[in-house]
Amino acid sequence: IHDQAFAQVAVPLEPLPAMPLEPPAPMPAPLRDLLSTPHWTFSEAASVTLSSGKQHIFVDAIYRGGCAPEGSFVSLRGQGILFTGEHVTVGYPPLLAQGDLTRWREVLQGLKEDPTVSLIVPGRGAPTAPGPAIEGTLEYIQEALSLVRAMVRAGNPRSELASLVPDLLAKYGPKPSKGSKLTLDLDVVGRHVRAGLETIYDNIKSGTMK
Numbered sequence: 001i002h003d004q005a006f007a008q009v010a011v012p013l014e015p016l017p018a019m020p021l022e023p024p025a026p027m028p029a030p031l032r033d034l035l036s037t038p039h040w041t042f043s044e045a046a047s048v049t050l051s052s053g054k055q056h057i058f059v060d061a062i063y064r065g066g067c068a069p070e071g072s073f074v075s076l077r078g079q080g081i082l083f084t085g086e087h088v089t090v091g092y093p094p095l096l097a098q099g100d101l102t103r104w105r106e107v108l109q110g111l112k113e114d115p116t117v118s119l120i121v122p123g124r125g126a127p128t129a130p131g132p133a134i135e136g137t138l139e140y141i142q143e144a145l146s147l148v149r150a151m152v153r154a155g156n157p158r159s160e161l162a163s164l165v166p167d168l169l170a171k172y173g174p175k176p177s178k179g180s181k182l183t184l185d186l187d188v189v190g191r192h193v194r195a196g197l198e199t200i201y202d203n204i205k206s207g208t209m210k
Contacts, residue, residue: 045060058076
């Protein structure tokens with residue numbers, strides 16, 4: 001796990017306040033007793049070897065930034081397999097709310113030119129060839145940016161960003177299959193889409209993004 005991700009979860013837990021009345025009935029084990037800390041963290045890059053008998057798998061992690069402050073890639077060395085996390089999604093719009101979109105696009109452009117990667121395991125969606133998955137994510141980022149910029153130029157209020165969500169979901173959201181129960185999923189994805197648009201809007205208005 002990357003150092004920045006660990007810092008977000010490694011928060012000291014406050015002790016429970018003293019009970020002025022009789023002790024309550026026995027409770028399940030506290031959550032802190034069920035959690036374990038990562039075996040290792042890293043800042044820029046790290047490698048670990050997984051061994052079973054004579055078989056060894058070398059796993060490399062490298063920090064990229066972009067999709068989130070802790071965004072990283074994990075690869076199986078020599079296998080052409082890359083786990084991208086939220087940097088690449090398939091069948092789902094990427095989560096833009098925590099991203100540095102300039103850096104994100106730089107990372108994806110670099111990944112497009114990497115001949116050693118033959119299979120991407122995305123943050124969400126099925127494993128796939130790199131080209132279409134990367135292009136789909138880049139296309140969504142660019143469309144979200146263009147739509148929000150147009151709203152800002154037109155002087156539209158932040159609340160009107162909600163009107164963009166249905167079309168983005170129709171184009172980039174998960175497609176329900178026969179007999180599936182996707183309503184709740186689409187509601188959640190829609191809220192994530194709106195949060196990303198709102199982040200872009202706020203950054204443009206504050207001058208931190210053009």
